[in-house]
Amino acid sequence: MPDVRAGDPIARLLAAAAPPDLADGDVLVVAHKIVSKAEGRVRRLRDVLPGERARRLAADNGKDPRAVQVVLDESAEVLRAERGVIVSRTHHGLVCANAGVDASNTAGDDELVLLPADPDGSARALRAGLERECGVRPAVLVSDSFGRAWRLGQTDVAIGLAGLAPLHDWRGRRDARGRELRATVSAVADAAAAAADLARAKDSAEPAVLVRGLERFVIREDGPGARALLRPRHEDLFL
Amino acid sequence: MPDVRAGDPIARLLAAAAPPDLADGDVLVVAHKIVSKAEGRVRRLRDVLPGERARRLAADNGKDPRAVQVVLDESAEVLRAERGVIVSRTHHGLVCANAGVDASNTAGDDELVLLPADPDGSARALRAGLERECGVRPAVLVSDSFGRAWRLGQTDVAIGLAGLAPLHDWRGRRDARGRELRATVSAVADAAAAAADLARAKDSAEPAVLVRGLERFVIREDGPGARALLRPRHEDLFL
Numbered sequence: 001m002p003d004v005r006a007g008d009p010i011a012r013l014l015a016a017a018a019p020p021d022l023a024d025g026d027v028l029v030v031a032h033k034i035v036s037k038a039e040g041r042v043r044r045l046r047d048v049l050p051g052e053r054a055r056r057l058a059a060d061n062g063k064d065p066r067a068v069q070v071v072l073d074e075s076a077e078v079l080r081a082e083r084g085v086i087v088s089r090t091h092h093g094l095v096c097a098n099a100g101v102d103a104s105n106t107a108g109d110d111e112l113v114l115l116p117a118d119p120d121g122s123a124r125a126l127r128a129g130l131e132r133e134c135g136v137r138p139a140v141l142v143s144d145s146f147g148r149a150w151r152l153g154q155t156d157v158a159i160g161l162a163g164l165a166p167l168h169d170w171r172g173r174r175d176a177r178g179r180e181l182r183a184t185v186s187a188v189a190d191a192a193a194a195a196a197d198l199a200r201a202k203d204s205a206e207p208a209v210l211v212r213g214l215e216r217f218v219i220r221e222d223g224p225g226a227r228a229l230l231r232p233r234h235e236d237l238f239l
Numbered sequence: 240m241p242d243v244r245a246g247d248p249i250a251r252l253l254a255a256a257a258p259p260d261l262a263d264g265d266v267l268v269v270a271h272k273i274v275s276k277a278e279g280r281v282r283r284l285r286d287v288l289p290g291e292r293a294r295r296l297a298a299d300n301g302k303d304p305r306a307v308q309v310v311l312d313e314s315a316e317v318l319r320a321e322r323g324v325i326v327s328r329t330h331h332g333l334v335c336a337n338a339g340v341d342a343s344n345t346a347g348d349d350e351l352v353l354l355p356a357d358p359d360g361s362a363r364a365l366r367a368g369l370e371r372e373c374g375v376r377p378a379v380l381v382s383d384s385f386g387r388a389w390r391l392g393q394t395d396v397a398i399g400l401a402g403l404a405p406l407h408d409w410r411g412r413r414d415a416r417g418r419e420l421r422a423t424v425s426a427v428a429d430a431a432a433a434a435a436d437l438a439r440a441k442d443s444a445e446p447a448v449l450v451r452g453l454e455r456f457v458i459r460e461d462g463p464g465a466r467a468l469l470r471p472r473h474e475d476l477f478l
Binding site: 080082083085087089094095145148149150151152153154155156157166167184185186187188190191192194195197198199213214228229230231235236237238 | 319321322324326328333334384387388389390391392393394395396405406407423424425426427429430431433434436437438452453467468469470474475476477
């Protein structure tokens with residue numbers, strides 16, 4: 001894939017990079033960064049004027065106050081700001097470090113890449129674009145790498161989704177012993193994002209991975225999107 | 240795989256179920272439940288006498304006080320007990336619902352399956368047993384399904400590990416634009432566990448999944464184990 005800039009037609013670029021046998025039951029996992037860049041969801045540090053809260057958080061956590069201001073702009077709520085880490089809930093409802101604002105793989109030190117404004121909408125648009133370009137309708141998953149509260153390392157999760165069931169609910173079904181499964185809902189889309197990340201080197205220019213074999217979770221309609229993976233705030237035990 | 244009971248030689252059972260071309264670079268992902276059962280890590284509700292704390296937590300959360308006592312016995316620390324959910328840190332340091340105590344896929348309603356006492360040790364023993372049985376030395380990953388604080392649905396993670404790098408550290412390397420990657424450590428083992436879960440139906444008697452293509456993360460020595468995936472308690476922002 002070439003480098004992506006604001007306004008680039010990424011559906012066309014991805015279609016050109018896809019194998020000729022791209023199929024309806026495939027899942028195309030796309031790193032959010034190229035989606036964000038194509039959508040112009042980029043800010044330059046030199047254009048940011050940090051407010052008082054950003055300056056205070058930056059001083060407490062050893063960060064650039066302008067970068068912190070961008071994080072605050074992307075946050076609906078800051079959950080924790082300690083020891084150099086800011087964990088916040090974004091306006092979409094995603095809970096992650098730095099509101100998903102990222103400085104790696106950008107054109108210069110001055111540029112920060114934000115999450116797409118509507119990642120499910122981005123996934124739907126990309127799916128429609130792929131159908132126009134290729135005549136097939138794979139599911140599209142927009143991914144990002146998230147840290148976890150109690151585990152080290154990051155895993156990729158689905159932040160945008162079109163055409164893949166986000167969750168598979170085993171409840172009410174019976175296990176191999178005939179016993180009813182009680183509390184087992186699998187986060188299929190997040191597992192697909194994590195699986196795709198295993199195939200991708202972060203230092204390569206490979207922004208997309210094709211996942212096959214998940215036909216049973218691929219749906220014709222776009223479905224509820226990755227929004228369905230967000231635990232409602234009133235169920236949050238770790239505010 | 241047949242049903243597993245305490246004392247069963249699961250290395251032999253897995254070797255018999257494995258494909259003939261099982262190789263050193265493969266990763267055998269094994270659901271902890273058969274490991275726990277083979278190790279006798281099972282308790283019967285009728286043998287449990289709940290204490291006062293268990294009775295109180297059970298009353299507050301609509302649970303069986305005996306099951307709560309088992310959860311408390313497996314917990315080093317209860318982080319949250321609200322709305323029917325108990326989140327605790329196990330003696331191994333794993334943070335999860337019900338200290339990993341599970342009632343599905345057991346012989347009867349009376350039986351609860353615990354996590355292995357030493358999941359990394361279980362993985363190492365299984366790897367050694369597979370080498371004895373098959374003459375090859377695949378990596379072994381013992382998995383469980385964990386919920387997440389802010390996301391719905393469960394994903395599988397590595398709770399025990401032998402022969403697979405738990406984390407891959409991209410820091411210090413350069414991204415595709417030549418910019419240094421700053422905070423990107425991938426939880427490879429958790430991603431492998433999640434990927435394996437996509438290939439497994441929870442209502443089938445399929446306790447193991449063979450993952451191929453991860454040779455670059457498979458190591459000859461057993462390595463640091465899944466313990467290396469635990470965020471140290473002093474770094475925990477969500478106690």
